[in-house]
Amino acid sequence: MYRRSVALNEVAFTDSRIIVPVDIQSRFKTPMTLVEYTVTANGSTMDFDLSMISAMEVQIKVVSVSGTTPTLNVYIEGKFEGSGDYRVIASQENITTTGSWFLTVNPLVFRYIRVRWTVGGTGPSFGLRVYAQGMS
Numbered sequence: 001m002y003r004r005s006v007a008l009n010e011v012a013f014t015d016s017r018i019i020v021p022v023d024i025q026s027r028f029k030t031p032m033t034l035v036e037y038t039v040t041a042n043g044s045t046m047d048f049d050l051s052m053i054s055a056m057e058v059q060i061k062v063v064s065v066s067g068t069t070p071t072l073n074v075y076i077e078g079k080f081e082g083s084g085d086y087r088v089i090a091s092q093e094n095i096t097t098t099g100s101w102f103l104t105v106n107p108l109v110f111r112y113i114r115v116r117w118t119v120g121g122t123g124p125s126f127g128l129r130v131y132a133q134g135m136s
Contacts, residue, residue, distance in 0.1 A: 030136075032048070032131065034130040035115050035128055037128055038064075039072070039126050039128050040124060040125050042119060043117060044114050045115045047112040048113050052134075052136050053108055053134035054136050056105050056106075056132045057102065057104055059101070059102055059129075060129075061100045062100075062126055062128060063127035063128075065125070066125045067122055068122040071095065071120040071124070072120075072128070073091065074117050077089060078112070078113050079110055079114065087110075089108075
């Protein structure tokens with residue numbers, strides 16, 4: 001709601017709030033390489049300390065695939081520090097070909113994360129790359 005004041009170039013607003021824009025482009029960003037492996041069996045990475053990150057975009061990139069009916073599942077897991085248990089916070093399942101998949105984790109409430117994968121098929125092999133772009 002507004003009312004026009006006496007001067008032609010002035011406008012007064014009543015019952016309103018001023019919202020300050022946030023420039024997300026100027027926020028601190030951290031590029032990370034989480035995985036660069038050829039995976040042939042189930043496995044996981046070490047824990048990554050992301051205490052300075054509040055959100056992240058993850059790219060899963062498969063650069064090569066071989067084997068008979070190979071399948072790949074990739075999980076981003078957060079670690080509960082009190083118990084040491086992990087919880088899946090993002091995943092991409094049933095990957096059977098090369099390509100890229102993107103996952104968003106927002107908000108990221110865990111200090112530590114890891115990447116875990118499972119493979120299936122006969123003689124499966126995946127050239128796996130997992131990258132993250134974090135934002136604080």
